[in-house]
Amino acid sequence: MSNKVPQIRFNGYSDAWEERKLIEVADYRNGKAHEKDISEDGYYIVVNSKFVSTNGLVKKYSDEMIAPLSKNEIAFVLSDVPNGRAIARTFLINEDNKYSLNQRIAGITPHADTNSYFLHSLMNRNHYFLRFDNGVSQTNLSKREVEKWVEFYPSYQEQQKIGSFFKQLDDTIALHQRKLDLLKEQKKGYLQKMLPKNGAKVPELRFAGFADAWEDRKLKDVTERVRSNDGRMDLPTLTMSASSGWLDQKDRFSGDISGKEKKNYTLLKKGELSYNHGNSKLAKYGVVFSLTNCEEALVPRVYHSFKALENTSADFIEYMFSTKLPDRELGKLVSSGARMDGLLNINYDDFMNIHISIPNYEEQILVSAFFRKLDETIALHQRKLELLKEQKKGFLQKMFV
Incomplete structure (x- = not known):
C-alpha cells in the first residue's frame, strides 16, 4: 500500500x-x-x-x-x-x-x-x-x-469527513467523561451524607428501618492485626498508586517478589484490609483498602494490615476511611510527631487506638453494599471510557497517513 x-x-x-x-x-x-x-x-x-x-x-x-x-x-x-x-x-x-x-x-x-x-x-x-x-x-x-x-x-471534502468522524468520537468520549465525573461526585456526596460527620451520632441519610445512634469505638475493638506470610512467591504484590485516593485493581498488582524479599511482605487474603501510613502523597492521611478482586496477595510490611472481627464489615471500614471521619484522630497522631521526612509514620498501636463511628452490622452491610455497587458502576464507565480512548488511538493511526 x-x-x-x-x-x-x-x-x-x-x-x-x-x-x-x-x-x-x-x-x-x-x-x-x-x-x-x-x-x-x-x-x-x-x-x-x-x-x-x-x-x-x-x-x-x-x-x-x-x-x-x-x-x-x-x-x-x-x-x-x-x-x-x-x-x-x-x-x-x-x-x-x-x-x-x-x-x-x-x-x-x-x-x-x-x-x-x-x-x-x-x-x-x-x-x-x-x-x-x-x-x-x-x-x-x-x-x-x-x-x-x-x-x-487529502482533499477538503475528505478532510471534512474525517474531521466530522473524530468530532463525533470526541463528543462521545466527552459525554462518557462527564457521566464518569458525575458518578464520582455523586459518590462523594453519598459518602458525606451516609456516614456521620465528626461528632455526629447519626448520618444525614440512612436506609429505612434504622434509627439507633452509631457507636463510638476504637478501631482495635472491631479489627485485629494480620501478620501472616507463608513465603510464597507466586502471588501478586499490592502497591499503591498516587493517582487518587481510590485505587484501581490495575494499580494494585505489580508482579512477583524475590525470595529474599519475602520477609518484607505480609500475605493479605480476600476481604482483609491494609493501611498505607507511609506516604502522605496518596491522600491527606493515607489510604485504607481491602482486597476484593483476588483471593490472596502480598503487601509491604510498612502497611498496617488488619481484618474485621465478627459482626464488622471490612467493606464498611474501607468506605468509612475514604471520608473525613478519621481525619481528626489521625490528625492528632500527625501533629504529635508521627511524621518523618514529610511522610506519615504512624505506628500500629496508635493507629488501632483511633476512634471511629460505626452502626450495627446489618446497617454496615447495607451501606457498604450500596457503595460497592456504586464503585462497580464507576469502574464499568471507566472501562468504557478507556476503550473509547483506545479506539480513538487506533483510528488516528489508521485514518491518517
Whole structure:
C-alpha cells in the first residue's frame, strides 16, 4: 500500500494525499502576556497551557480581550517542562468573542480549504513536535519549527469527513467523561451524607428501618492485626498508586517478589484490609483498602494490615476511611510527631487506638453494599471510557497517513 494513503478511509476516496507544510494550510501567530489582566471576575477566558492540557477544565479569566481567538481557530501549546503532557496539545475554539490567546500559545488559523477539526486532530501531540522534548530541559517550540511541520493532507471534502468522524468520537468520549465525573461526585456526596460527620451520632441519610445512634469505638475493638506470610512467591504484590485516593485493581498488582524479599511482605487474603501510613502523597492521611478482586496477595510490611472481627464489615471500614471521619484522630497522631521526612509514620498501636463511628452490622452491610455497587458502576464507565480512548488511538493511526 502506498504511504500516501491511510489504511482506512471513507468510500469514494482513492486519490493520494499531498504533502504540505503547516504554513501552506494555515496561518500562525503568537499569543500575548495576560498576567496584569487576570481577574476572577473577568469575562474572557485566557487560553494558556493549563487550559489547553485540561481541555478547558482549568480556567483563568481576563477583563480585557488582548489577543482574540475566533471560532474554529486552534490554540497550540509551545512550551512545557521536560516530559510534560501539555506540549503540542491543541484546543479547538468553539465560540467567538470568548477566548484570548496567552503568550507561549500559538494561534493556528486554518485556510479556507483546510478543515479545522481535521487539522486539530492531526496536530494534537503529533510525533514531529514531541521529538523536540529531550526529557532534560524545557521544550520551547519556535514559530519556524511549527510552520515547517510537514504532513499529508487529502482533499477538503475528505478532510471534512474525517474531521466530522473524530468530532463525533470526541463528543462521545466527552459525554462518557462527564457521566464518569458525575458518578464520582455523586459518590462523594453519598459518602458525606451516609456516614456521620465528626461528632455526629447519626448520618444525614440512612436506609429505612434504622434509627439507633452509631457507636463510638476504637478501631482495635472491631479489627485485629494480620501478620501472616507463608513465603510464597507466586502471588501478586499490592502497591499503591498516587493517582487518587481510590485505587484501581490495575494499580494494585505489580508482579512477583524475590525470595529474599519475602520477609518484607505480609500475605493479605480476600476481604482483609491494609493501611498505607507511609506516604502522605496518596491522600491527606493515607489510604485504607481491602482486597476484593483476588483471593490472596502480598503487601509491604510498612502497611498496617488488619481484618474485621465478627459482626464488622471490612467493606464498611474501607468506605468509612475514604471520608473525613478519621481525619481528626489521625490528625492528632500527625501533629504529635508521627511524621518523618514529610511522610506519615504512624505506628500500629496508635493507629488501632483511633476512634471511629460505626452502626450495627446489618446497617454496615447495607451501606457498604450500596457503595460497592456504586464503585462497580464507576469502574464499568471507566472501562468504557478507556476503550473509547483506545479506539480513538487506533483510528488516528489508521485514518491518517
